[in-house]
Amino acid sequence: MGRPGGFMATTEPEEPQAETKGPSEPTDTIAFQTEKTSLVQSIQHLLHRTPSAVSMIVLVFSVAIFGILLGTKFFSPFALTLILQQVAIVGIVGTAQSLVILTAGIDLSVGAIMVLSSVVMGQLTFRYGVPPGMAVAGGLLVGTLCGALNGFLVAFMRLPPFIVTLGTWQIILATNFLYSANETIRSQDIEKSAPILQFFGEKIKIGGAVFTYGVIGFVSLVLILTWVLNNTAWGRHVYAVGDDPEAAELSGVRVKRVLLSVYALAGLICAFAGWALIGRIGSVSPTAGQFANIESITAVVIGGISLFGGRGSIMGMLFGALIVGVFSLGLRLMGADPQWTFLLIGVLIIGAVAIDQWIRRIAA
Numbered sequence: 001m002g003r004p005g006g007f008m009a010t011t012e013p014e015e016p017q018a019e020t021k022g023p024s025e026p027t028d029t030i031a032f033q034t035e036k037t038s039l040v041q042s043i044q045h046l047l048h049r050t051p052s053a054v055s056m057i058v059l060v061f062s063v064a065i066f067g068i069l070l071g072t073k074f075f076s077p078f079a080l081t082l083i084l085q086q087v088a089i090v091g092i093v094g095t096a097q098s099l100v101i102l103t104a105g106i107d108l109s110v111g112a113i114m115v116l117s118s119v120v121m122g123q124l125t126f127r128y129g130v131p132p133g134m135a136v137a138g139g140l141l142v143g144t145l146c147g148a149l150n151g152f153l154v155a156f157m158r159l160p161p162f163i164v165t166l167g168t169w170q171i172i173l174a175t176n177f178l179y180s181a182n183e184t185i186r187s188q189d190i191e192k193s194a195p196i197l198q199f200f201g202e203k204i205k206i207g208g209a210v211f212t213y214g215v216i217g218f219v220s221l222v223l224i225l226t227w228v229l230n231n232t233a234w235g236r237h238v239y240a241v242g243d244d245p246e247a248a249e250l251s252g253v254r255v256k257r258v259l260l261s262v263y264a265l266a267g268l269i270c271a272f273a274g275w276a277l278i279g280r281i282g283s284v285s286p287t288a289g290q291f292a293n294i295e296s297i298t299a300v301v302i303g304g305i306s307l308f309g310g311r312g313s314i315m316g317m318l319f320g321a322l323i324v325g326v327f328s329l330g331l332r333l334m335g336a337d338p339q340w341t342f343l344l345i346g347v348l349i350i351g352a353v354a355i356d357q358w359i360r361r362i363a364a
Helices: 027-049 052-070 077-102 110-126 132-155 161-180 187-193 195-201 213-231 233-243 245-250 255-281 292-302 314-333 339-360
Strands: 203-206 209-212
Touching: 052 314, 052 339, 077 110, 077 209, 077 213, 077 233, 077 255, 077 292, 077 314, 110 132, 110 161, 110 187, 110 195, 110 255, 110 292, 132 161, 132 195, 132 255, 187 195, 195 213, 195 255, 209 213, 213 233, 213 255, 213 314, 233 245, 233 255, 245 255, 292 314, 292 339, 314 339
Parallel strands: none
Antiparallel strands: 203 209
């Protein structure tokens, strides 16, 4: 308060000073950059949710390009179904490889398991006189046990999947040659005494298209496993184990059991591929399918299944296998050197891994 009769001291309010602003980017430039960034991120998120989209797009473009270059020669029903026949065996083995890779593992023994199972089916029938139906069951059991051995060593002994399956690949391959005595069972003998072994090689004609039971079995297997992985608790556990096994364990997932079941199922599927292989080549040969392990990994990688586990789909593997088949048949019909197929497939593998790394940045 002021003194009586005195004056109150008053202060004038200060005028606000104008703020100085530096140079700013035009609004339309910022909007363009934001739109560009959001578009790239949208594509990343889309591919992260549906990894098989890339392989599907590549497959459609491949078919379109070879269709334009070759015309009806490529687009004939026979040519298109021939692709399915050629990739059926690799595709069946690829479904087994997909299950293992989804758990962040890898199985180098799938081809050896396939061949050993086919040899067991043939030897039980022709060397030991076992009824063909029981021989098939014996081959399926052998494949399952080989896969279960891999699963036990990986899950319970905690050994690296690469090392385990590299070792069992050599063991199974040696067992295959020792057990079969490097003997091939001829197609004529199988057709005469045990036609059930060649069941998946029988053909069905629909118009100009030619399907085999092996193709039908392959596509059916893909559809069944796609449904199982997407709609069952076991399927969700497979993805969880591949994404983060420690977190899956803490959330109640029995990681060891899941891994054991995945490898055992992969072995059973490889044995099924061995049965289909007999139908495909007509005979039982211990030297067949030598590159099935590499070819299956190729189909899986091109199909968009992450080698780090936890992401991808069996349907993508189907697209990957078909891409390989389209390139192989298309280049062969064009009269190109077969080495071009390996070159282009190698480029696709590297491109698929690069895209996977780019997509995984979202989760980082």
